[in-house]
Amino acid sequence: MTDIRSLCVFCGSRKGADPAYEAAARRLGEVIAAQGIHLVYGAGGIGLMGVLAETVLANGGRVTGIIPEFLMKYEVGDPGLTELIVVESMHQRKARMFEMSDGFVVLPGGLGTLDETFEIVTWKQLRQHSKPIVVADVGGYWAGFKDLVASIVAGGFAHPKIHELFTVVDDVDKVLPALAAAPEPDEIVLTSHL
Numbered sequence: 001m002t003d004i005r006s007l008c009v010f011c012g013s014r015k016g017a018d019p020a021y022e023a024a025a026r027r028l029g030e031v032i033a034a035q036g037i038h039l040v041y042g043a044g045g046i047g048l049m050g051v052l053a054e055t056v057l058a059n060g061g062r063v064t065g066i067i068p069e070f071l072m073k074y075e076v077g078d079p080g081l082t083e084l085i086v087v088e089s090m091h092q093r094k095a096r097m098f099e100m101s102d103g104f105v106v107l108p109g110g111l112g113t114l115d116e117t118f119e120i121v122t123w124k125q126l127r128q129h130s131k132p133i134v135v136a137d138v139g140g141y142w143a144g145f146k147d148l149v150a151s152i153v154a155g156g157f158a159h160p161k162i163h164e165l166f167t168v169v170d171d172v173d174k175v176l177p178a179l180a181a182a183p184e185p186d187e188i189v190l191t192s193h194l
Contacts, residue, residue, distance in 0.1 A: 006038040008101035012109030029055025043067035045078030132182030
């Protein structure tokens, strides 16, 4: 397992309907800072993104935010981060977050969070990386995601071992142990397609 020095977190630019989502973002921020892990995220100062970054910083941690220029125009980028990187596109944003991170955590979020999650899992399936991915299923939020992945397997479009490409936990205090215990991706998740 890779030593986690920097961790990318995908999460919502809204706080969501359940207060448990915000509490989870705050708790994860405390854990990240306490372990001296560098947070890499989408640079938003709003929603769960803002709560997470603010908590890491308030607890003495380091935060790098990466945001495309068009979103900076909406003033959603947080200028108070340790480092703010402005890129040209969403594609560059995701590539830069990937390059800077040793692992990935997914908190509740919207379409952008889902996009980032599927892309990083797909890259792992294609054996472009072996970094651990943990989905924090706060309050059962990601039940639909888990069902969709199961449906992809049941429909014959993926090998059952794609379930090992990511780990699902029900509590953010289980995130770091899950990152440490994540298995290496099995080659069959790619070769079964060929």
